[in-house]
Amino acid sequence: MKAAVVLLALLALVACAPPRSGHIVIGAKNFTEQVVLGELLAQEIEASGAGKVERRFWLAGSYLCQQALISDRIDGYVEYTGTALTAILKQPLPKPGTCDEACVHAEVARLYQQRYAVRVEPGLGFENTFAMVVRGNDAQRLGLKTISDVAKVSPPMRLGVGYEFAERPDGLRGLSAAYGLKFDGTPRTMELGLLYRALASKQVDIVAGNSTDGAIKAQGFVALEDDRHYFPPYEAVPLMREDSLKRWPQIGVAMDRLAGKVSDDEMRAMNLAVDLEHRDVAEVVREFRARKGL
Numbered sequence: 001m002k003a004a005v006v007l008l009a010l011l012a013l014v015a016c017a018p019p020r021s022g023h024i025v026i027g028a029k030n031f032t033e034q035v036v037l038g039e040l041l042a043q044e045i046e047a048s049g050a051g052k053v054e055r056r057f058w059l060a061g062s063y064l065c066q067q068a069l070i071s072d073r074i075d076g077y078v079e080y081t082g083t084a085l086t087a088i089l090k091q092p093l094p095k096p097g098t099c100d101e102a103c104v105h106a107e108v109a110r111l112y113q114q115r116y117a118v119r120v121e122p123g124l125g126f127e128n129t130f131a132m133v134v135r136g137n138d139a140q141r142l143g144l145k146t147i148s149d150v151a152k153v154s155p156p157m158r159l160g161v162g163y164e165f166a167e168r169p170d171g172l173r174g175l176s177a178a179y180g181l182k183f184d185g186t187p188r189t190m191e192l193g194l195l196y197r198a199l200a201s202k203q204v205d206i207v208a209g210n211s212t213d214g215a216i217k218a219q220g221f222v223a224l225e226d227d228r229h230y231f232p233p234y235e236a237v238p239l240m241r242e243d244s245l246k247r248w249p250q251i252g253v254a255m256d257r258l259a260g261k262v263s264d265d266e267m268r269a270m271n272l273a274v275d276l277e278h279r280d281v282a283e284v285v286r287e288f289r290a291r292k293g294l
Helices: 002-016 032-047 062-070 081-088 101-116 136-142 163-167 172-179 192-200 214-218 242-247 249-258 264-275 281-291
Strands: 024-027 053-056 076-080 118-120 130-135 159-162 188-190 206-210 221-223 236-241
Touching: 024 032, 024 062, 032 053, 032 076, 032 249, 032 264, 032 281, 062 076, 062 081, 076 081, 081 101, 081 236, 101 118, 101 236, 118 242, 130 136, 130 192, 136 221, 159 163, 159 192, 163 188, 188 192, 192 206, 214 221, 214 264, 236 242, 236 249, 242 249, 264 281
Parallel strands: 024 053, 024 076, 159 188, 159 206
Antiparallel strands: 076 236, 118 236, 130 206, 130 221
16 A cells, blocks of 8 residues: 555656656666666767757656656656566566567567557667575575575575565566465565665565676675576667657667667676766766777
């Protein structure tokens, strides 16, 4: 109930936000990687000659970014294909082995075009799937390598999740059912930025993080293998309004330049630089673009 009230309040804020005017507006969700990617899109669009780009970052999540996009408050943002398919487009999870990354991308592109006149641009080059993450010493002590191994642990582990993962169709309920998972008490829900702090301080024993989180390797955590292939592909793709692409053709030029440019390891490194080294997002992105010759 509380989450629903918060979501309604945030939707109201988006509805009341000023509409975009004579310049491009790029959005981003409320975690580090999204802000890095939003800044990457914004810098590349500016470099393509489309003028100054307004940043509307730290929007609360997928639902808020979607509402901002279709209500013409932003021109684009980066989404993940698995999230788009299940959480936004309300399509069922594909059965394991029936729909690969290209298949999911094509279906998401078709539905966004059909329903919202939004173009799904070529992928940025990496996938950021959900990752069930444990402390390294616990993984070694308990023999944890896969998510299936978690179901065998006794007593059950204490779970921490983000608010969105707790409610999403591709999130906690489906994962628990697919693997027969039971946890100690009610899962603790918290802001994404607090998950690894809670894990490190032993407030929880396992968290639902993201595969490109820099903190996983830096803090000696272990991401468990999704051995039953529950999660769909989560390719990072820019979403852009078709009317914005017609108004500013430079956006399309910028998206073509960014296609396939970001590897999983490069995304982890940028996340790490911002989260743990506390470096400025714009500077981290400028350095990445320079290394790529952008």
